Amino acid sequence: MCLKCNLFDFILISNVLPFCSPRVPSLKRIGPHNINILNILIGSLLGDGSMEREGNGSRFAFYQEKSHGEYLLWLHRTISSLGYCKQEIPIIKTRKGINGEIRYFYRFRTFTYSSFNWIYDEFYPKPLGRKVIPKIIDQYLSPMALAIWIMDDGTLYKNKGLKFCTNSFTLKEIQYLSFLLKNKYSINSSIYKITAVNQYNIYIPKSSLNILIKIVKPYIHPSMYYKLNLV
Template sequence: MEKSVNGSRFVFYQAKVNEEYLLCLHNIISKLGYAKKEKPKLYSRKGSTLVGIDEIRYYIRFRTFTYSSFDWIYDSFYPKGTRKVVPNFIDLYLSPLALAIWMATQDDGTSFKNKGFKFSTNSFTLKEIQYLALILKNKYNLDSSIHKSGLINQYNIYIPKSSFKDLIKIVHPHFHPSMYYKIKNI
């Protein structure tokens, strides 16, 4: 999200390879009146030499309109205006559709062949990740474990194969066909 003196807005972007998904998401949001109807633009940027990516990368992006009525959402996820946090009411909004979007839009969240699914939660604290795992258990009866990501104080939620099948049943009706690769490896 982005915030200005006039309000807050959502920003959606995906690599060009996922353009079909992002265009579908844009279509839904623009039909609801929250974004321009014009097709999102293609952008490019040079990869980060810090992580060994030096080629030009292409992505597609769109933003919603700015509304002061979105400020409460921004303030809930960015209470100090910097690091994103997990709000204590997220369980109310973690619907099957929200789970599907979370799974589809995260860059490094992925399924593992004949194993399970990893939710990338690296930017959250361990306590916040434990809260998310508890929501997945209480709301959807999904087993999970928390794994270190390899970096200091960064963790991911891992859904084992036994619960991944149940997760797929929950999100499949909301998954865009172009993102099925995220849930097919079981």
């Protein structure tokens, strides 16, 4: 089963739902939301995705460097076709990097929904003020969400295994993710410390990579095949 078949079988329905209009106040955007869009949105929060509180609701923000533009534009097409963001194609923007170099990137946001507030509260609990891994992630770490996580934050490691760049999460949160990979999908992983203080990554060894590929390949955009050493 392909991602396109999974998602687009209900596009015609979602596009006429009243909460998917840009002119609807966030308090009236109450869902219900199809599990596929929740998997995409929550899967993105494991990687580069973020959320913002805006008035009475919350929205998702997606960001990718120009080198991953094809993936970002595909993600936008998918989410806009489901009625969750504007249809205007994101344009390339620039910003200064740490060393003053010019960085090129794409960025877009979803509409603001009051029915997204529970996701924001789970991933950005007060008073921490940072993104965390909530316990509810076990309910949403589907093959589709796992694929989004890989496309956002996965890296082929020495042409053998896969590394998740989980630098922003605590060791306890990363241990929970590692446990879920084993418990839900029988995927072995290890956690190793990187050079930065109190930062850790998850490593999927070559012995478990084939299991992972079988689970997520139907949902991986072709521009991201290289992350799994696929051709």
